[in-house]
Amino acid sequence: xxxxxxxxxxxxxxxxxxxxxxxxxxxxxxxxxxxxxxxxxxxxxxxxxxxxxxxxxxxxxxxxxxxxxxxxxxxxxxxxxxxxxxxxxxxxxxxxxxxxxxxxxxxxxxxxxxxxxxxxxxxxxxxxxxxxxxxxxxxxxxxxxxxxxxxxxxxxxxxxxxxxxxxxxxxxxxxxxxxxxxxxxxxxxxxxxxxxxxxxxxxxxxxxxxxxxxxxxxxxxxxxxxxxxxxxxxxxxxxxxxxxxxxxxxxxxxxxxxxxxxxxxxxxxxxxxxxxxxxxxxxxxxxxxxxxxxxxxxxxxxxxxxxxxxxxxxxxxxxxxxxx
Amino acid sequence: xxxxxxxxxxxxxxxxxxxxxxxxxxxxxxxxxxxxxxxxxxxxxxxxxxxxxxxxxxxxxxxxxxxxxxxxxxxxxxxxxxxxxxxxxxxxxxxxxxxxxxxxxxxxxxxxxxxxxxxxxxxxxxxxxxxxxxxxxxxxxxxxxxxxxxxxxxxxxxxxxxxxxxxxxxxxxxxxxxxxxxxxxxxxxxxxxxxxxxxxxxxxxxxxxxxxxxxxxxxxxxxxxxxxxxxxxxxxxxxxxxxxxxxxxxxxxxxxxxxxxxxxxxxxxxxxxxxxxxxxxxxxxxxxxxxxxxxxxxxxxxxxxxxxxxxxxxxxxxxxxxxxxxxxxxxxxxxxxxxxxxxxxxxxxxxxxxxxxxxxxxxxxxxxxxxxxxxxxxxxxxxxxxxxxxxxx
Numbered sequence: 001x002x003x004x005x006x007x008x009x010x011x012x013x014x015x016x017x018x019x020x021x022x023x024x025x026x027x028x029x030x031x032x033x034x035x036x037x038x039x040x041x042x043x044x045x046x047x048x049x050x051x052x053x054x055x056x057x058x059x060x061x062x063x064x065x066x067x068x069x070x071x072x073x074x075x076x077x078x079x080x081x082x083x084x085x086x087x088x089x090x091x092x093x094x095x096x097x098x099x100x101x102x103x104x105x106x107x108x109x110x111x112x113x114x115x116x117x118x119x120x121x122x123x124x125x126x127x128x129x130x131x132x133x134x135x136x137x138x139x140x141x142x143x144x145x146x147x148x149x150x151x152x153x154x155x156x157x158x159x160x161x162x163x164x165x166x167x168x169x170x171x172x173x174x175x176x177x178x179x180x181x182x183x184x185x186x187x188x189x190x191x192x193x194x195x196x197x198x199x200x201x202x203x204x205x206x207x208x209x210x211x212x213x214x215x216x217x218x219x220x221x222x223x224x225x226x227x228x229x230x231x232x233x234x235x236x237x238x239x240x241x242x243x244x245x246x247x248x249x250x251x252x253x254x255x256x257x258x259x260x261x262x263x264x265x266x267x268x269x270x271x272x273x274x275x276x277x278x279x280x281x282x283x284x285x286x287x288x289x290x291x292x293x294x295x296x297x298x299x300x301x302x303x304x305x306x307x308x309x310x311x312x313x314x315x316x317x318x319x320x321x322x323x324x
Numbered sequence: 325x326x327x328x329x330x331x332x333x334x335x336x337x338x339x340x341x342x343x344x345x346x347x348x349x350x351x352x353x354x355x356x357x358x359x360x361x362x363x364x365x366x367x368x369x370x371x372x373x374x375x376x377x378x379x380x381x382x383x384x385x386x387x388x389x390x391x392x393x394x395x396x397x398x399x400x401x402x403x404x405x406x407x408x409x410x411x412x413x414x415x416x417x418x419x420x421x422x423x424x425x426x427x428x429x430x431x432x433x434x435x436x437x438x439x440x441x442x443x444x445x446x447x448x449x450x451x452x453x454x455x456x457x458x459x460x461x462x463x464x465x466x467x468x469x470x471x472x473x474x475x476x477x478x479x480x481x482x483x484x485x486x487x488x489x490x491x492x493x494x495x496x497x498x499x500x501x502x503x504x505x506x507x508x509x510x511x512x513x514x515x516x517x518x519x520x521x522x523x524x525x526x527x528x529x530x531x532x533x534x535x536x537x538x539x540x541x542x543x544x545x546x547x548x549x550x551x552x553x554x555x556x557x558x559x560x561x562x563x564x565x566x567x568x569x570x571x572x573x574x575x576x577x578x579x580x581x582x583x584x585x586x587x588x589x590x591x592x593x594x595x596x597x598x599x600x601x602x603x604x605x606x607x608x609x610x611x612x613x614x615x616x617x618x619x620x621x622x623x624x625x626x627x628x629x630x631x632x633x634x635x636x637x638x639x640x641x642x643x644x645x646x647x648x649x650x651x652x653x654x655x656x657x658x659x660x661x662x663x664x665x666x667x668x669x670x671x672x673x674x675x676x677x678x679x680x681x682x683x684x685x686x687x688x689x690x691x692x693x694x695x696x697x698x699x700x701x702x703x704x705x706x707x708x709x710x711x712x713x714x715x716x717x
Contacts, residue, residue: 253454253480284452284480285473323473 001184006148007177009155010040010116014078017162018048021076024162025052027063028080028116037082038118038177064090064115068098071113076162084119084171085131098167099142110165114158120173120210120260121308127296130304132260134209135267137169138237144168145237146191149212151181153188153235160189171237173210173260191236194244200230203254203321206245206271208234211258211309218314227318237267245271246279253284254321258309263291288317325408326377326399330362332392333371333632335656336508337364341389342396346370351379353399358628360396365504366596367622371629377401387460389467450477462487501594512656516571517692520651523704525711526674527667527682533714549667550641551612553684555717556710557639557662558582558603564703566695567660567688568636576659576694585635585655586615588622596622597638597655598631608717643667649685659691660700662707 004012017024026041032055035042045053056063060081067079081087087094094115101109121130138145146161146168148154154172161168168191197212198219207215212233219229232248234240249255255275259268268289275287293307330340340362347359358370359379377399384396400406451459451466455478459466466478469486473479530552538546561568561582569579582604585597600606600614621627637658642650643666650663665685672681686707690700710717 253452281453281457284454285477320474323475323477323479 001182003180003182004151004155005177006151006154006172006179006181007038007040009151009183010148010158010172010177011042011044013155013158014041014044015047017076017078017158018044018052021162023074023076024078025054025070025075026078026080027054027056027067029056029058029063029082031055031080036080038172038174040116040172040177041080060086060090061093064093065097067113067115068093068101068111071098071111071167072101072109076112076114078114078116078158078162081115081117083129083131083174084117084133085129087115087117087133094137094143094167094169095140099140102166103142111167112162112165113167114161114170115167116170116172118174118177119171120175121292121297121304122175122210124299124301124304126299130297132210132262132292134171134237135259135261135265135270137171138240138267138270140238142166143238144191145171147171147173147209147235147237149173149176149207149209149233149235150197151179152183155183156188157191157235159187160191163189164191171209175210176213179213192239192241194235194241195233196230196244196248197233198229198231200228201252202228203256203318204230204232204245204248204252205256205258205314205318206232206234206248206268207258208237208267209260211260214309214311215258215314218311218318221311221315222318227322229318234267234271240271240274242274242278246275249275249279249287250282253282255283255287256290256314256317256321257287258290258314260292260309262294263289264294266291285321285323288321290314290317325380325404326375326401327395328359328373328375328397328399330390330392330394330396331371331629331633333362333364333369333629334366334508335511336366336504337392337632339389339391340364342384342386343368344386345382347379347382347397349379349381353377353379356630362629364632365500366594367625367627367632369627369629369632373399375399378404380406385456387456389465450475452477452479455480455483459483459486464490498593501590505595508655509653512653516654516656516659518654519690519692519697519700520687521690521697521700521704522649522651522685522687523708524683524685525708526672527684527711530711530714531667531682545609545612547608547612548615550643550664551608551615552714552717553641553664553686553711554584554586554600554603554615554639555606555608555611556707557637558584559717560703560706560710561637562604563706564695564699566699567690567703569659569694570636570657571659571691571694572657579636581636583634583636585638585658586618587638587640587652588619591623596627597635597640598622598627599635601630601634637662639664643684649687651687652689654689654691659694661689663687663689 030037031041032045032053064079067077070077098111101111120132146157148157205215215231219231222229230248230252257268257271259266268291272287290309290313297307298304343363344361353373355376356372359373360371362369362371380398380400382397458480464483464487469478469482471478472482565578570577581602583599583601584603585599587597589595638655638661640652641664643664647665649665652661652663654661667682667684669680670683671678688700688704
């Protein structure tokens with residue numbers, strides 16, 4: 001058992017990957033000399049040299065494309081796109097190339113690429129730097145999408161992502177980097193399943209990524225009021241582990257999905273739809289969603305807080321679902 | 325827009341539970357088509373629709389129990405568009421009419437062609453899907469459960485509390501059927517002034533003719549004496565129309581066809597008397613097949629609504645049970661019941677001599693409001709005559 005931050009967990013995973021496989025290299029904006037915008041890659045340039053930790057020009061389209069080429073050529077690139085906001089510039093590479101080469105080549109090529117990106121709001125960096133588009137990526141066949149929300153997952157999900165023969169996109173919520181936790185030495189290699197983070201029986205709170213700590217906090221407050229909520233962390237956004245979600249919903253019969261993306265077309269919308277399709281007769285109340293308000297994320301602190309899912313909003317939604 | 329209402333499938337039915345829809349919105353339906361399966365206290369019955377049209381909306385969910393006369397679905401009339409129907413619906417205040425008890429007399433609820441101001445818009449009470457299912461499992465009447473969930477919805481917890489309060493007796497189909505029979509028979513004896521007639525009928529010719537006929541037939545197509553008797557009743561009714569029909573709204577209404585309700589005992593206990601339609605027009609072999617089919621389906625619990633709701637007279641045959649004669653209780657709103665006892669060889673005096681002849685005692689229970697004894701007597705005489713000429717049956 002040791003104490004790590006989410007950032008340190010991710011750095012440890014990168015270091016182990018670089019040390020363990022000569023085909024692995026890290027590429028992205030400011031990942032080398034600056035040590036990473038979120039300081040995740042700090043020290044790696046010094047440890048592994050400029051061949052393995054490469055600073056790139058400010059062109060997401062170019063360096064994600066280069067990562068795809070390297071992966072096709074037999075390397076195991078880990079491309080850091082600073083944030084999901086800038087990944088929009090590389091969408092063509094990710095959606096049209098990385099996700100489709102296996103299909104377009106009739107199975108001759110695979111793209112064993114890992115793309116890491118920070119996501120989410122809450123740090124007063126204004127509308128253009130506060131997006132959450134996990135739902136977009138989670139709708140694309142051909143890629144896997146991971147959202148480590150705990151320190152252990154930050155440390156443990158990279159290795160199986162690298163081992164996967166197809167592109168894997170990892171979302172790291174920027175609010176999580178400073179989160180610290182005691183982690184076990186045991187490593188998990190699971191990038192298939194959701195995890196129950198708190199057991200309960202009165203309702204299922206289903207969430208992922210940066211919303212997990214808020215949801216767990218809400219669950220603690222609910223427990224003080226005698227409301228026993230279960231918290232499911234999706235972990236893997238594509239493909240969704242609906243078996244775990246549905247098992248929880250069938251047990252609790254009520255569901256609230258917490259998701260920082262905008263409500264319309266959100267991942268929460270997809271989860272609620274599948275619950276309605278597959279567990280309708282087990283429901284004791286209409287499922288509810290706590291998502292971001294449908295506005296550009298404001299800069300002002302109080303407005304930004306008001307726009308995002310918060311424990312108080314989760315509590316309110318839970319009480320509505322329980323009819324209290 | 326046409327409303328399709330839950331028909332009364334017999335005088336003893338005042339509520340029904342929808343088990344299954346056989347049609348979907350948008351589907352064209354024809355008169356006589358089976359559109360739903362409804363559980364009465366006696367059996368699961370396939371309910372037929374009485375008008376051509378296109379299904380617009382299904383207003384009930386499987387599992388819901390509603391009083392007879394409740395709108396189950398709406399239909400578009402030929403030529404009517406969904407837009408027109410929706411418009412019509414919008415003009416109607418959103419109030420669910422208080423469920424009315426079945427009109428005691430109506431054997432079949434006719435399709436109401438709703439006037440624009442009369443179409444009730446079903447405003448659903450919120451009941452969670454899980455609560456609805458659980459209520460069905462626990463036999464809790466969901467309409468009587470108070471909801472405490474979101475928007476006052478009935479939740480599982482509400483259902484469980486209601487179940488605990490009610491401490492419901494275990495579902496007992498037999499008890500339900502007993503109750504239904506008790507209600508119908510009590511009503512009959514309370515309201516119908518019965519008169520009873522009986523006649524001993526020599527069956528020598530019928531027995532011999534039937535034996536000869538059956539020799540020509542494969543075993544599977546042999547005709548039972550009961551079928552012969554049914555046909556004779558059906559034909560004899562032609563001259564006694566006041567025995568074939570219903571006492572409705574204080575007066576007798578003659579039936580247009582002869583639909584004989586055949587009393588069938590259910591193995592688990594109880595009794596059901598579904599109709600063989602147009603028995604007077606069926607050949608003996610057709611009648612035999614209809615009877616076997618009806619008995620099988622009655623015992624399997626898959627009868628059709630028209631069979632349940634429109635018998636115009638009932639025939640009961642307790643001869644198999646070894647009784648000499650049966651004097652039955654009329655099934656309201658019918659006005660007569662014909663009974664047959666055991667077919668047995670007994671002494672019989674004819675032409676000044678005593679001989680041993682197969683005899684059967686036929687009886688008539690008549691509703692004195694609808695007919696008098698003399699008419700009943702003529703009917704029994706006619707029946708006796710018919711049975712003397714089996715080849716004409």
